[in-house]
Amino acid sequence: MTLKQMNARSLSRGLGFTLLAACACVDAAALKTMSYTPLAGGEGELVLTLDEAPPAPTVFATDEPSRLVVDLPGTRLETRERTMSLGAGVGRAVTAVEAGGRTRIVVDLVAMAAYDSRVEGNKVIVRLGRPASTSVAGVAAAPVEVQNVDFRRGRDGEAKISVAFSKDFTNADLKVEGSRIIVDFVGAGLAEGQARRLDVTDFATPVQFMEVTRRGANARLEILAGSDFEHMAYQAGSNFVVEVKPVEKQTTASRIGEPPTYTGQPATFNFQDIPVRSVLQLIADVSQLNVVVADSVSGNVTLRLINVPWDQALDIILQAKGLDKRRSGSVIWVAPTKEIADREQAIEDARLAIEDRAPLITEQIPLNYALAEEIAKLLTEDTKGNAAGNQQEGQNNTSGFLSQRGRIGFDVRTNTLLVSDIRTRIEALRELVAILDRPVPQVQIEARVVTASENTSRELGARFGLSGAVEDSDGNLLATSGSNAALDQMVNVALINRLIEFRPSGLPVASPSDERGGGLASPSLADRLNVNLPASTNAPRFGFAVLGADYLLDLELQALETEGRVEIVTRPQVITSSQRPANVVQGSRVPYTRQVVSDGGSTTVTEFIEAGLRLGVTPTISPDGRVFLQIQVQDNSLAGFSPDGAPIINLRETNTSVLIDNGQTVVLGGISTEERSDTVRKTPGLGSVPVLGNLFKSRSRTNSKNELLIFVTPRVLQPGS
Numbered sequence: 001m002t003l004k005q006m007n008a009r010s011l012s013r014g015l016g017f018t019l020l021a022a023c024a025c026v027d028a029a030a031l032k033t034m035s036y037t038p039l040a041g042g043e044g045e046l047v048l049t050l051d052e053a054p055p056a057p058t059v060f061a062t063d064e065p066s067r068l069v070v071d072l073p074g075t076r077l078e079t080r081e082r083t084m085s086l087g088a089g090v091g092r093a094v095t096a097v098e099a100g101g102r103t104r105i106v107v108d109l110v111a112m113a114a115y116d117s118r119v120e121g122n123k124v125i126v127r128l129g130r131p132a133s134t135s136v137a138g139v140a141a142a143p144v145e146v147q148n149v150d151f152r153r154g155r156d157g158e159a160k161i162s163v164a165f166s167k168d169f170t171n172a173d174l175k176v177e178g179s180r181i182i183v184d185f186v187g188a189g190l191a192e193g194q195a196r197r198l199d200v201t202d203f204a205t206p207v208q209f210m211e212v213t214r215r216g217a218n219a220r221l222e223i224l225a226g227s228d229f230e231h232m233a234y235q236a237g238s239n240f241v242v243e244v245k246p247v248e249k250q251t252t253a254s255r256i257g258e259p260p261t262y263t264g265q266p267a268t269f270n271f272q273d274i275p276v277r278s279v280l281q282l283i284a285d286v287s288q289l290n291v292v293v294a295d296s297v298s299g300n301v302t303l304r305l306i307n308v309p310w311d312q313a314l315d316i317i318l319q320a321k322g323l324d325k326r327r328s329g330s331v332i333w334v335a336p337t338k339e340i341a342d343r344e345q346a347i348e349d350a351r352l353a354i355e356d357r358a359p360l361i362t363e364q365i366p367l368n369y370a371l372a373e374e375i376a377k378l379l380t381e382d383t384k385g386n387a388a389g390n391q392q393e394g395q396n397n398t399s400g401f402l403s404q405r406g407r408i409g410f411d412v413r414t415n416t417l418l419v420s421d422i423r424t425r426i427e428a429l430r431e432l433v434a435i436l437d438r439p440v441p442q443v444q445i446e447a448r449v450v451t452a453s454e455n456t457s458r459e460l461g462a463r464f465g466l467s468g469a470v471e472d473s474d475g476n477l478l479a480t481s482g483s484n485a486a487l488d489q490m491v492n493v494a495l496i497n498r499l500i501e502f503r504p505s506g507l508p509v510a511s512p513s514d515e516r517g518g519g520l521a522s523p524s525l526a527d528r529l530n531v532n533l534p535a536s537t538n539a540p541r542f543g544f545a546v547l548g549a550d551y552l553l554d555l556e557l558q559a560l561e562t563e564g565r566v567e568i569v570t571r572p573q574v575i576t577s578s579q580r581p582a583n584v585v586q587g588s589r590v591p592y593t594r595q596v597v598s599d600g601g602s603t604t605v606t607e608f609i610e611a612g613l614r615l616g617v618t619p620t621i622s623p624d625g626r627v628f629l630q631i632q633v634q635d636n637s638l639a640g641f642s643p644d645g646a647p648i649i650n651l652r653e654t655n656t657s658v659l660i661d662n663g664q665t666v667v668l669g670g671i672s673t674e675e676r677s678d679t680v681r682k683t684p685g686l687g688s689v690p691v692l693g694n695l696f697k698s699r700s701r702t703n704s705k706n707e708l709l710i711f712v713t714p715r716v717l718q719p720g721s
Helices: 003-027 276-287 310-320 337-357 372-379 423-436 484-501 692-696
Strands: 029-038 044-050 058-062 067-073 075-077 083-088 091-099 102-109 115-120 123-128 134-136 145-153 159-165 171-177 180-186 196-199 207-215 218-225 229-236 239-246 266-275 290-293 300-309 323-328 331-336 361-366 407-411 416-421 442-471 477-480 531-533 541-547 551-570 573-577 582-598 601-621 627-635 637-641 647-650 653-660 666-682 697-717
Touching: 029 083, 029 091, 044 067, 044 091, 044 102, 058 115, 067 123, 075 091, 075 102, 102 123, 145 207, 159 180, 159 207, 159 218, 171 229, 180 239, 218 239, 266 276, 266 310, 276 290, 276 300, 276 310, 300 310, 310 323, 323 337, 331 337, 361 423, 372 407, 372 416, 372 423, 416 423, 442 484, 442 601, 442 627, 442 692, 477 484, 531 692, 573 582, 573 601, 582 637, 582 647, 601 637, 601 647, 627 697, 653 666, 653 697, 692 697
Parallel strands: 029 075, 290 331
Antiparallel strands: 029 044, 044 123, 058 067, 058 229, 067 102, 083 091, 091 102, 115 123, 145 159, 159 239, 171 180, 180 218, 196 207, 207 218, 229 239, 266 300, 323 331, 361 416, 407 416, 442 477, 442 531, 442 551, 442 573, 442 697, 541 551, 582 601, 601 627, 627 653, 637 647, 666 697
């Protein structure tokens, strides 16, 4: 068969395939319109309308850049506009292309967002933002659950971590902290046995460990990489994949102050007065790279390098001849340093000139969580304004977020930013605002102020009295009692007894009580006591008396032991946002008056002092989920009033800062006071007599202990809780 016949047969076969593809394309469904509807809370809904029922779409997301891709196999594109600017919510723009018998719709996102898709009739509906309440019309969406986590090693030494979910939707938040890649799956649970930590060092990838845990209402995947790495994340259906690739040393930027690292193939160069262009050609042959040398490069060089990496030899030659290089892929451009600097400066000047001539556009950026006034102030201090446009004409903006002609304002009523600038700056500003416009985490702070007091006391007391009156052989009356009144009474009783004893026979008696055996008219007990050192009024007592012919002995012993414990627990609670101060107060304000002297005389002023419980706290949530608290707790009480009428306040408070884990309870401070007292009251001399001296003294011993403890427990509230 001749070459001409072969070409003719190939041409006819190609035309046949083309006709078959054209026929298939005519029979395929056609995408007619694309529309986007912003919804509340930053969500949005993309509707793709076809001329007939579409096939099942394939939807997946990429992390860098943040995009959502919808593939419609077996369809053709018949829309008037292939691109559409969204300008609201998480979406920026939509682009539709057709290739290979399928239609691909790419949605550029401001940041990674949740998504859900469904087919209704001849429409494909893609919801962006928070997950929809239903995945299919009329069918309730099941909770998202991590069912499996798989680790594999790729051909080029990359690590592939695949997370399988129970449904085709999840909201993933990926961030990098040093050598850790942390992915939070918002609202996702963990299947049984999936919470685990895996050591994957033996797979020879940049990943050393990976751990799946549960953090509140979310599932978390932590990846620890032990070397320089690049990462990429994407989502396809019910799988979320994270790829971690090793970074080649020659592409790693050297740190400031550190010598560069050379990894080129060693080579030997030994030349005498050789043209520089020839040496560069030799280096190109060794490195197998394309080297482009500027016409201004000239001169000769003498060098002797033995087993030196070719990239190091190149740097030595460039430094010796005042040259520099720029690399793009496999092409290296070599030129004098000044020529490269002038070219880069010219490119930057041209970029600035294009910005100065680019048309200005005005867009509105609605905010969901942040205040437009605060965001405008954060982005630029020189151009903040309001919707009335009170900015001065000709005022230059020195902020790096806007161009020299850019302006930014805000509308308080609708909480919207008003931006006037070139398109590229507005797109960059929209991405920045999407990062800043996020709900601030909230913290519930629960404090427990525990005031405990414990008292024990022991008291011993005695009351003792001896009353009597006797007559000695000389006829003298001797009397004793506890007081002068009782002594007089005892003397009178003795005199009456004497008269009765020596009364002549037949004389009448003064009263029936004067008869023998009629009883002794004794003084009252309070007058008979010689020692009166009792214990407490309510103390148990034991008393006895001895009554003789002419004397009366009274003795009363008292003993009391008491124990008391009081515990007061106060539990103030407050909820606030991160870095927002909050206060909760319970108690009373005590008024008092004081005189204020001024030139016009003195006036009476009423002032108030707080006496009660106050909890003041400012929490800050760290990126690792811990809480830094600046907290002040006061539990003051009124103790009384001073002679001038001012209230006396018992102070119990603490003011401190502490960093603790979410849900952890910490004791912020405590005050412990212990008081002991031992009191003895006794009759001098007699009270010191062993054993018998206990009748002439009372003893009181008291122990009291007061303790104040302050416990604080912060809990970070998860979205939807």
